[in-house]
Amino acid sequence: MRPFGNRDRVGYMFGDLANDLFFVYMATYLMLFYTDIMGISGHAVGVMFLVVRLWDALCDVAIGSFIDSRKPSPEGKFRPYLIRFSVPISVLGVLCFTYFPSMSEQMALVYAYLTYMVYGTLYSCVNIPYGSLASAITSNPLERTSLSTYRTLGAAIANIVIAFTVPKLIFDVNNVPQAGGFLTAAVLFAVLSVIFYYGSYKLTTERITAGYDEVPRVDWGETVRGMLRNRSLIAFIIASIIMLTVNFLMASLNPYLFKDYFKNGELLSWMTLIVLPVSFILLPTVKPLVARFGKKEVAAGALILTFVSNLLLFSLPHVNPWVYLAFQFLSLIGLGYITMLTWALVADIIDYHEYITGKRQEGTVYSVYSFARKLGQALSGGLAGFALGAIGYVQGLAEQPPEVAHRIKQVITIVPATGSLAIIVLLALVYNLSKERVEKLLVELEAQRGH
Structure with missing residues (x-):
């Protein structure tokens, strides 16, 4: 092969x-x-x-x-x-x-x-x-x-x-x-x-074809029990829903931030310009960092940058749009690592599920993870609207009151700060597939498969 x-x-x-x-x-x-x-x-x-x-x-x-x-x-x-x-x-x-x-x-x-x-x-x-x-x-x-x-x-x-x-x-x-x-x-x-x-x-x-010799039968009772024992899957599903919620809220509220807080809606285009290069900047660094520290370790460590950047923006009483963009660039670098590593982490979770249950069920495990993501997308769809209502935003006003504009800035910075902190805690304390555990898991799976 x-x-x-x-x-x-x-x-x-x-x-x-x-x-x-x-x-x-x-x-x-x-x-x-x-x-x-x-x-x-x-x-x-x-x-x-x-x-x-x-x-x-x-x-x-x-x-x-x-x-x-x-x-x-x-x-x-x-x-x-x-x-x-x-x-x-x-x-x-x-x-x-x-x-x-x-x-x-x-x-x-x-x-x-x-x-x-x-x-x-x-x-x-x-x-x-x-x-x-x-x-x-x-x-x-x-x-x-x-x-x-x-x-x-x-x-x-x-x-x-x-x-x-x-x-x-x-x-x-x-x-x-x-x-x-x-x-x-x-x-x-x-x-x-x-x-x-x-x-x-x-x-x-x-190349990984273990357990494919016979037509398998999906026993949902057994599969669900295996998933409930898979603490890494549960932790990563919760972390992904938090990350999707943070991303959706920021994308939805950024137009209001630039329009009402910075008084310059045209500068919003710069958000796109700083988002696109992040993947190309991070690409050559991911593999050596993972080789040295491990996937979950790199993801959690990078999110500290997202947490600190947004916490500083939240703490500042007044923020210049260019300062905001600079800090958001740093924040996106932190989010970029976990985004790039998401699918590698899911692959490890699939291996761990096989280790727990003795069955190779890539499609089922991945689909449950995807189900949770889409459920999170659906349920978070109205979050931005609720947030605007809660901070007193009045639709149709040519200019929002200063206190409303300030609250928009507070919401759009504190939510990513708290969200990234929550994901760091989940990865550190609940997600149990560290670099050393993944290396050991691969050896145990080979033995379990009879290779």
């Missing part, structure tokens, strides 16, 4: 690039398409997003258990799904951004529900096997770290492509969104996604 190398890294990066071309496009622009092109009310769109994300979360668990209940094909347990669903998911992505002028608002809402829910189901059919694939490509901790960093790099590339192409396609000279532009972008991303899914399938190799 071909040894692990750059071919696997690039192939795994292609998988997330294919996923995120549409995922990020939808996360950023689908609501605008629904409201400004299809004429659906913002309230109806918000309810739809909540319903569809809950549906997606359930689909993740169903798909994960389905994969684990099937005997792998000669091409592998996970890779074939990238090919089987690459065209259907790309077609549904295009249909999500297809506008029919003759539709009433009610029919448009039904069409939006139908296409978005089917797309979400198909996304589970490729994302769950893709996410599980990392644990089957290699068992080496450093090699898994490189897969995780390349996956993050693929997401960064997708974000850059979308940031530089979509606004030029969808807005006319008067800054008005055009239906044809949305469709053109969707077709472009559909073609690219199919190409990158194929590249991911061709370039990666599944």
Whole structure:
């Protein structure tokens, strides 16, 4: 069998690039398409997003258990799904951004529900096997770290492509969104996604095949009991929900911060400019740091930078926008490490689950983790709105009172500070897969598998 190398890294990066071309496009622009092109009310769109994300979360668990209940094909347990669903998911992505002028608002809402829910189901059919694939490509901790960093790099590339192409396609000279532009972008991303899914399938190799000789049966009672004993899984699910909540709140409140506190909404574009380079700056440092200290140790240590940066911003009575951006750059470096290491940590958690239960259930474990993330996304959807209401924000005012603007600054800094501290505590005291434990775990698994 071909040894692990750059071919696997690039192939795994292609998988997330294919996923995120549409995922990020939808996360950023689908609501605008629904409201400004299809004429659906913002309230109806918000309810739809909540319903569809809950549906997606359930689909993740169903798909994960389905994969684990099937005997792998000669091409592998996970890779074939990238090919089987690459065209259907790309077609549904295009249909999500297809506008029919003759539709009433009610029919448009039904069409939006139908296409978005089917797309979400198909996304589970490729994302769950893709996410599980990392644990089957290699068992080496450093090699898994490189897969995780390349996956993050693929997401960064997708974000850059979308940031530089979509606004030029969808807005006319008067800054008005055009239906044809949305469709053109969707077709472009559909073609690219199919190409990158194929590249991911061709370039990666599944090497960890223990327990695949017979068709397994998923016993959910036994699986759940194993997961409840897997303290690393529980700790990381809670940590991921906290991290998603922090990221969502910051993304939602930053426009209000720059508009009402800094009195300069145009400076918000600088937030994007400091976010994009972080992945490229961190990429060469992740592997040597993990080799020296370990994955959970690097993630927890880097988050200290996020905690200190935001605590200092919270403590300062008045903050200059450039000072805020400088501290946020440091904060994002801290968050960047755990983001890059997330999928390597999940692969270790899958190994630990096999050690506890004696069964290799990559799809099921990954899908439960994904379910928790999506549930967190759905439940945190209204958090920013509740926060604005709690601090006294008055919609429609040309200028908010100074005390309200100050509270926005306090919320947007104290939440990341407390959130990062909570994740540090979870990683240090509950997540039990340290560098030494992971190394020992791999030896124990080899013996357990009879190798």
